[in-house]
Amino acid sequence: MADWEIRPATSADVEAIAELRAVVLRADLTRLGRYDSQRVRQRLRDEFVAEHTWVIEVGGEFAGCVALRPAADAHWLEHFYLASHLQGSGIGAAVLSHLLEECDRDGIVVRLNVLQGSPARRLYKRHGFVVSTEDPVDVFLVREPRRGPTIALF
Helix, strand or coil, X not given: CCCEEEEECCHHHHHHHHHHHHHHHHHHHHHCCCCCHHHHHHHHHHXXXXXXXXXXXXXXXXEEEEEEEECCCCEEEEEEEECHHHCCCCHXXXXXXXXXXXXXXXXXXXXXXXXXXXXXXHHHHHCCCXXXXXXXXXXXXXXXCCCCCCCCCC
């Protein structure tokens, strides 16, 4: 696995993230009959919140992004995209583990949705996500916080 790091996103990152989203989601959205090259980018621009987003860098270069948006009953894992040539390298799993460790420490439930048939669903299943609901386009997943082992003091 290549060395990676994450840094807070800024508003200057939005176009690179929107372009990555269009590339990464194209196959799944096309398969579902929902790909629109303008809409896929605009949805990211409309939903982008820099303070909840991190940029993934590999070798100092933009490689992906992930957002963790707080909500009333959980945090929503959103916009988790990794450049195609890095998928399957372990970077996505490492980034996800890092974020989930923080949520576990704080006792936070994590929710997300993936497109039907997305290979990313295997990654989420390996990290403890289970299906909450689904429809013809989306699968909604949830993960309860994991607690560390309890140590008896007496």
